[in-house]
Amino acid sequence: MTTQRAALDGIRVIDLTVWFQGPVAAQHLADFGAEVIHVERPKGGDQGRGVRSIKALPVGDWNQYFLVINRNKKSLAVDLKQPQGREILYRLAEKSDVFLSNLAAENLAAWGLTADALHAVNPRLVYAVTSGYGRWATATKPAFDMTVQALTGLMNRLGEPGEPPIYLGMGSGDAFGGLLGALGILIALQQRRRTGKGQIVDASLYGAQLLLAAPTLQAYLATGDARYARQRSRRTPENPLWNPYPAHDRWLFLCVPNDDTSYATLRRVLGDPPAAREPRFASAAGRREHATALVDALDPVFRERSAEDWTARLRAEDLAVSPIGTLRDLAEDPQAWANDYLLETFCEEVKRTVTVRGLPIGLSKTPGRVESLGPELGQDTELLLADLLGYTWDEIGALKDAKVIP
């Protein structure tokens, strides 16, 4: 059997992170073949291990919250409150390329894990944090995805006017912050090839979510137009032909440019309903000006057929449209499977194959992989200490006795 090469072969990452944003940053590196060591407290480990329910649903017999974002990783359990625990981390830092943490800066300082301290041990180390509000922030409050998303203004502009603001989905901002954390690390590694030196990387959750808002936040910043910041009804679109419509069974997203040729084609596909023939809808300007009337006129027409039926008819005329699917539709989507965006993998915890979020980035010669789901707490501690860090078995025994390692 030949071992397939991976893009990040030979990169070792200390992953001292908890919950989501930090672990998912390291997950991308692990998927590409970096050796990622998830460092956890001996008692309970990463808090993500404790997740028991999601949206009031029990997580079931395997904790998909923790196991998926910590896939392809090793686990080292160590008590960093004890000096011998820190010594283990210093020895690991000496042999690693990247240190990543999303713990509070006070904790890292208290444990002697500042950038200065680790760079003294290994000047080549990339010292990365995924902080809450950024390196030059004054805020000290806790930073969770939804509370930070709330500050950016992203939530406030979604939904129908008068409805509550909308959260983009569990972990939505964390996932983005994680991508930027991984990107920052790889950029710093690239620079190290020239300079021979590590440096500090900070990809904060707040900074990430401001970029996440770019399509509308930048428009708002450029124009000062509050409409970019507010909720907007689907009944008042700029282009009524680029809008969700309710088909008989579910919604579809129509994406047709507001020009006369496209409108003529659309009318034909829709069976040229009288409501769409009104003179006020004859020009692009008229359709924009009377957008609400046109949406109201088209709604009942779309309700006459299924989303599937409309999609086939519209696409046959080269008009862009898609049924608006649920997560169930996505789970069965051949397109997602064909591109490895969904994968099946074996779950040790329940001894069966499970479906996981797959590999969102394709690399043709060194594709990412899912070789194992998240590790058991501390499963690699002894071997890492013995083989990588050169501890003798007597020393390891003493560390166990002192409860520095489990």
Add this chain to the structure above:
Amino acid sequence: MSRALEGLIVLDRTGSFWASLGVALLGDFGAQVLRIEDPAAPAGTSDAAAPRPAPWDWESELAQRNKRSLVVDERRPEGRAIVEALVARADVVAIDRPLPEVLASGWDYETLVKLRPDVIYARGTGFGPKGPDRELPALDELAAARAGMMPLLPQPGQPPVYPGHGSMYTAVMLALGVLAALEHRAESGEGQIVDVSLLAGNMYGASLDLQAYLAIGGERLLAPVSRLDMGNPMSGTMYPASDGKWVTLTMPDTGRWWPAFAPLVGIDPGDPRFDSHEKRCEHNRLELMQELERAFGTRTAAQWRAAFDEHQLSADVIEDYSYPENDPSAYRNRYLLDLPHPSLGRLKLLGFPIFLSDGTPGLDRLAACAGQHTGEVLHDWLGIDEDRITELRSQGVVG
């Protein structure tokens, strides 16, 4: 101070905002990015959906910053020769055109790899390079419609919500894929194709809901759940304050926060209805949400923020875009830039979400006009002399 990606040469053949922005992330860190533009292409992307005409082309200023621009007619043999000479010098080529067009125009990997054997070829598509829908148009709306979240986001009974940010994941994935491929190339000398898609970006935006559905199934993750029926009254919830603004809470481990939080909302921490995590999140979950709904309605959002800050609670006010616009820390961290501009007054531009202590990102140049650097690049990169450049210009080969 050196730049992190100094010396890296990137040819940018992207047209969409998101793909161009992904390439701009490389330029922000010092890569030399050259846009290759067609003579017929309009300058900049249009902003047809703007409620009000923008005083400046914000899409371009954001997505095309730190790039040079060269206009060349590659249907002419002399033009194609210029493109091929540039590809031979390029570390990275980024492209987001539809797959058939890429093939027809000779910008496919198989063609380019003959010119530059270790090229990294970053390809953005709507739905990935394989599968039955690989040629569907690369529109974020279509990808969002496929990613499963739109029906789930609103309150029950409301229309599906198009969030509009899915392509931003894809933009960062493009840069991340290129960096991973560069790491491999540095070790092996080998280039490859990097594939990113709007579908994958939107799917990763939905990461936890999607993964929960894959593992648990059931109906609760297919349709909206009322905000007053969340699993944990103190986490992932929002309540209206007395002034119409909203507050939101994320305190998943309620036991840690309850002693400080309960008195703020007028509940005795020892209230036997709510004195354990199980009672708060299972037995009396709905009752607690109603209590909180009442309590938050008694004070303004600003008063709540002060209370949250005082007790360092994981809770905040749901703001609009004027909040980051006026937040000094957003500028101090350079997440937002406020730049003087000779003719436009000031530009408020999104900055850099990643801080590097040594390889600091920067804004070296604003978006270029089409063809602004044609002469410079032909001369400095390809060694073509001024007379020949003038000749190529007069023949309409370059612009």
